[in-house]
Amino acid sequence: MDDADRSLVERIKAGDVAAFERLFSRHHQRIYRFAARMCRHAQDAEDVLQDTFLAAFRHLKTFRGKARFSTWLYTIAANSCRRTRRGSGAVAPAKESEPDGGAFPVDDWTRRPDALFLRKETRRAIQDAVAELPKDLRLVLVFRDMEGLSAEEVSRIVGASVPAVKSRLHRARLFVRNRLSRRFQESRR
Amino acid sequence: MKAGPSSSLGTPCLRRLARLSAYIEREVPSPARESIRRHMAHCADCRVVLRTLKKTIALCRQAPKIDPPQAVSKRVLAVLRRELARCRPPAP
């Protein structure tokens, strides 16, 4: 793990509790960002942020430093998301076996003007699609395609094999793609 | 083969779909990769799926980052400070 994180953790374990504030300032943005994408509701994201750092402090002695500190925090945050109102089920949870009801629209919306993709409605459409993903798929898509973590790191966080992570990611991407395809078809009519 | 605006993907193409993310990330080994590429050359529908899937990934990557409002960081830090003051340091 990062040397700065390691020395902070050692200081805290040795009794310098105030050093935990430094860990907070180093990592709270990424945890909030992740939580905001997972939960969508600002209050839930704040709850996840708070739960994550309180739990991290209380269980710091169990952190052995094998993984990066951020990976460990993400693991706590991912578990904390389950306890939020919206974190476990999405707005309208889709069936995982057939996340989009089997329909597979083929419409090339990629050639549409760039302005369309910058619009607020398009961004909201992406957020909506992500929010509707079953949690297992949502976690992986948020970590891989939004937060930019590696498949190996996500596999450690979610406790699944790398091939399982890749397969979930693919299903999540197809689901979001199908939602966007439908949205753009409708917006053209 | 020509895709209309509301057409849906056929079954043989749906089966190839499973490897599309791996294909995009260049993780499909060579003989299979060539086979997908050959299919793409002849199948307009699959080319559309490939393009839209790539665009979807790009849009997710470009999604705006949501930073915590200052008030949130302050509130959580205040809760954390109370906890730090209250708790004995974790045992080494």
Ligand SMILES: [Zn+2]
């Ligand atoms: Zn095809």
